[in-house]
Amino acid sequence: MGEVEHVVGMDIGGTKMLAVVFDDQFKPVGRFRKKSKAKVPPEQHINNIIQGALDDAGVQKIRGVGMGSPGPLDPDTGVIIDTPNLGWKDFPLAGIVQDHFGVPAVVDNDVNMGTYGEWCFGEVQDCRNVLGMFPGTGVGGGIIIDGKLYHGASGSAGEVGHMTLEVDGPFCGCGKNGCLEGLASRIAIAKEVVALAARGDAPYILENCGTDLSKIRSGMLSRAIAAGDTQVERVVRHAAFYVGVGVAxxxxxxxxxxxxxxGGLVEAMEDLYLDEVTRAVNDHAMPFLRKNVRIVPAKLGDDAVAMGAARLIHDKLAS
Amino acid sequence: MGEVEHVVGMDIGGTKMLAVVFDDQFKPVGRFRKKSKAKVPPEQHINNIIQGALDDAGVQKIRGVGMGSPGPLDPDTGVIIDTPNLGWKDFPLAGIVQDHFGVPAVVDNDVNMGTYGEWCFGEVQDCRNVLGMFPGTGVGGGIIIDGKLYHGASGSAGEVGHMTLEVDGPFCGCGKNGCLEGLASRIAIAKEVVALAARGDAPYILENCGTDLSKIRSGMLSRAIAAGDTQVERVVRHAAFYVGVGVAxxxxxxxxxxxxxxGGLVEAMEDLYLDEVTRAVNDHAMPFLRKNVRIVPAKLGDDAVAMGAARLIHDKLAS
Structure with a gap:
């Protein structure tokens, strides 16, 4: 019997980091999660989290590490160019992990890794060209073309959340106006919902969150809609429709x-999102292009980025 | 001395068709142009035009034929799926030419062929990922990814003119609202310009075209702006800006x-278009993605589609 060969997949988020050890069948055999902010230097923090997952799995030897991180970043060198949330600038993430563990490491955008995971392990394994769309705190997108993650000339293609959908639309976090993200992210929804609450038009929200935007999470929106806050539903459907226009x-x-x-919003309100996105695609995509396109919900949940990252390092080692 | 080996490139438009014979250095050595509407059946008409170009060049022997045609079409089989302007449905264009001339033929979208021509012979030969954007009667786009024309799963990707840029925007010929084409095509511009003329706000246009939309061609717009029709300039700049938002x-x-x-509008008003597109890209593209992108005018003019088509059949024969 040959030695079991493990890989690590890591999801580096703005608030938390997760490392998962997978066996050669991509079954998770150990995991470790920590807040992103730490007292130790970031290189040490990341290596500690990976080590924590290895300890949890009881595994000493790994073949490689895949990591999904917010961008922009250079997937060829594994250097994070700029991640304001984490305070990283020209941060050689892949090199740090490679040097410490003595194995190859690969870095890509977290949404790309999530899309890759859904493609490799979800419902669309038979497809060669796949679009992943993940509305959440922002609106991220991943593009698979001819069976490969697409990066464009800069390495950072796929900024679908910053497509302009209304030239004079609402402010976006990027400093522009009318981006998909400014119209459809969780923050874009939450600002409308707290305005509803302040006006007395969202009783469930007002009772449970007051008018505090930070408390408006995906699950809260879903519960408010179930409890009968019809204006909240209207706001969420409006945002979901814009996600669909972006998809179209x-x-x-x-x-x-x-x-x-x-993403979080879709997980919390899958039927609503599929409904509105399908409606928008029917309205805004060309009939001969949309007719054979399958629109499916993601299946991997919180492990999508880690699974995609683990699979990507596996595929790179195999190629 | 070896035999000179010729290829034919053909531009199949809604109003005219052009065939050009190229030598092995891609120098045009003969050409023939006809109106698209003809009394003879379309297969005979096309073969006649190619033969006309061969006769003009004094060439009997060719290696292959490349053709750019309005879509949607299937580039793998060379079948035109549907071209309402020409009344073609499931029309086996490549097969017809192959059978008649006994040489390989390739068919692709006319805008793809134009983009391919500009990539192979224009200012951006050193690039591997190129976007071609051609505002005219419609707004066409061609995408080159990793040195190859991009077709997507359906074969008909690149319908950039039907990106929605304003959800409740003006009517588009496709039946939707707020497409780039509905905001920025020559017809979108012309309808505003004849309204200006009718209101007395475009004196040069009124004097030269009356209020007849069909007379508002690209050159006429350029002359009206030069003659001081400031409201016409405002309308054209507005449309050019939207082209830039699409580019962004x-x-x-x-x-x-x-x-x-x-395309015709850019050829007639190159400085204005480069100016507005650059402004829109600065406003609406992410800084880390736009910083190294070159925005250049097309160089091949009316021969772009024929040259791209000739080069594509040449490259296919060589591969």
Missing amino acids: NLINVLSPEAVVLG | NLINVLSPEAVVLG
């Missing part, structure tokens, strides 16, 4: 075989 | 190295 634009440009919808 | 969205999604702007 990308169907028109990229003509994928499948679209995977994921 | 595609930079955010695709991260190309270069964007080629062509």
